[in-house]
Amino acid sequence: MQLHAIRAFDDNYIWLIDASDGKHCAVVDPGQAAPVLEYLDKHQLTLSAILITHHHHDHTGAIDELVARFGCPVFGPHNNIAGITHRLEDGDTIKVPDLPLELAVLACPGHTLDHIAFYAEPWLFCGDTLFSAGCGRMFEGEPKQFFSSLQRFRQLPEDTLVYCAHEYTAANLAFAKAVEPDNHMLDKHSQWVQKKRQQDMPTLPSTLALEAEINPFLRCHLQSVKDAAQIHAQTSLGDPVEVFACLRNWKDNF
Incomplete structure (x- = not known):
């Protein structure tokens, strides 16, 4: 697997985890959809999961648009963030779909x-x-x-x-x-x-x-x-x- 920094806003990094199979990836804290979609289209990757660390909009703003296109699960805190499909608590372990992770x-x-x-x-x-x-x-x-x-x-x-x-x-x-x-x-x-x-x-x-x-x-x-x-x-x-x-x-x- 490889990691890539996708830039968003003025100084955000959206981290992309590439499964290195030429097909699948996950992203961490996508605040903007456009730079993520541009990267995925350029490298012909399918988004298999979204990981969210907290509720601020510059970390969650792209959830709806990315899920609408890829239908992928969204892992994040156990609270009221819209779009989270798998609500997590301390000590949980997750298997990221389509990635050996x-x-x-x-x-x-x-x-x-x-x-x-x-x-x-x-x-x-x-x-x-x-x-x-x-x-x-x-x-x-x-x-x-x-x-x-x-x-x-x-x-x-x-x-x-x-x-x-x-x-x-x-x-x-x-x-x-x-x-x-x-x-x-x-x-x-x-x-x-x-x-x-x-x-x-x-x-x-x-x-x-x-x-x-x-x-x-x-x-x-x-x-x-x-x-x-x-x-x-x-x-x-x-x-x-x-x-x-x-x-x-x-x-x-x-």
């Missing part, structure tokens, strides 16, 4: 309460929960929830490939440098990201090993990150959850 379902509330991720070693489709060098805004969850979701990802193998849904890496790195100006890995990765973007290429997937080195939201346990958060908040902070909450608020206004 089983995916574990991981609940990861924080960005939204209904957010789930799909995992099959070494792939993690994490929607807007984890970004390269960052994480999603906390629209619905609580800091403890969101922090726990990220910690759950950290328990996966370090060579896990992180397929998030937005090209936010450069902006996230700018914030990460404000938090840890002495982190030399940030400078090194920023140079790589700049070259990729100059070539109009994605900076994804990342890896959990890399994120452990550059992502402040995965580094809340470190004294350097805690110190930076305390200086920004102008108050003392306790456990890593408080540090995470401070970082998220800081990033929201960065």
Whole structure:
């Protein structure tokens, strides 16, 4: 199987999982139908499944049009998203039709309460929960929830490939440098990201090993990150959850 990034809107990636049989594929979080249909027509592929991580329209907007054409099942959170045919909960395992692929379902509330991720070693489709060098805004969850979701990802193998849904890496790195100006890995990765973007290429997937080195939201346990958060908040902070909450608020206004 192979993965391809289909661009949508200004900075979304719709991940296409190609069965490599020349016939079938699945897509993750299709917010727009046109770029997906263009790719499928160009490569003469049949859409066998749609995977949805959460309810935001830039991840679900193409469901109706794609299902109307292909009649494929739609796997997603156990809530009221229109068009979901298979409603999933934490711990479920799904077999993707026509693909040699089983995916574990991981609940990861924080960005939204209904957010789930799909995992099959070494792939993690994490929607807007984890970004390269960052994480999603906390629209619905609580800091403890969101922090726990990220910690759950950290328990996966370090060579896990992180397929998030937005090209936010450069902006996230700018914030990460404000938090840890002495982190030399940030400078090194920023140079790589700049070259990729100059070539109009994605900076994804990342890896959990890399994120452990550059992502402040995965580094809340470190004294350097805690110190930076305390200086920004102008108050003392306790456990890593408080540090995470401070970082998220800081990033929201960065």
